[in-house]
Amino acid sequence: MSESLAALSDALVAYPGRGPALGPLSLEARPGEITALVGPSGCGKSTALRLLAGLQPTTAGQVSRQVGPGDIGMVFQAPTLAPWLTARANIVLPLRLSGIPDREAKASADAALARVGLTHAAGLKPAQLSGGMAMRTALARALVTRPRLLLLDEPFAALDALTRREVIDDVLALWSETKPGVLFVTHDVEEAVYMAHRVLVMTPAPGRIAAEIATPPGLPRSEGFRATPAFRDTVEAAYAAIQSARAAA
Secondary structure, three states: OOOOOOEEEEEEEOOOEEEEEEEEOOOOOOOOOOOEEEEEOOOOOOHHHHHHOOOOOEEEEEEEEEHHHHEEEEEEEOOOOOOOOHHHHHHHHHHOOOOHHHHHHHHHHHHHHHHHHHHHHOOOOOHHHOHHHHHHHHHHHHHHHOOOOOEEOOOOOOOOHHHHHHHHHHHHHHHHHOOEEEEEOOHHHHHHHOOOOOOEEEEEEEEEEEEEOOOOOOOOOOOOOOOOHHHHHHHHHHHHHHHHHHHOO
């Protein structure tokens, strides 16, 4: 494999009495590159992210990381914010856990809130935030430590269509500042093509890589990109790969 931040090599996950749930699967998260994982429900997309994050062991195969736990940020489908803390305090938390002095941590949190347009919401608790605001807060928390690897597990699934588009563009704008490697899971093929440099199509369980599709160059995307022939052609190619993987299963 080429230079990578984290990689799976013939990784296999099996559960007692159920057989293989994932793999053997090989993939890598590369510096500065956004990679999307798409495939049918239950194929192991989220499991692959947990393996890379060190949250779950493999049954067989290898997981390699060139980044430490403090260099990995992760955002789940639900924002997972501490309900008793304000938006600002939620973002300060990982900095404090990393030993950052309080004054510096608060300044970094304020800057992170400003980057996602939530300066006005710094004192609000999660129950007072809209879905989009909560997800922006979770993203700001994940990025405030400037991770080298960002893992996104369907973070936009619960958002309405308009907010989803706005938050996706927020993520790309934030990515452009420090260019971490990003691996994200989605069921939305158009979202995958819009956000990623490459799309990895997985087979039904036990999930393996069925196809790798390069997307048109240029991230963040220009206005009107979704209406271009290049975007539509890549989306159709991804759908065709998904259908082919299902038919072959």
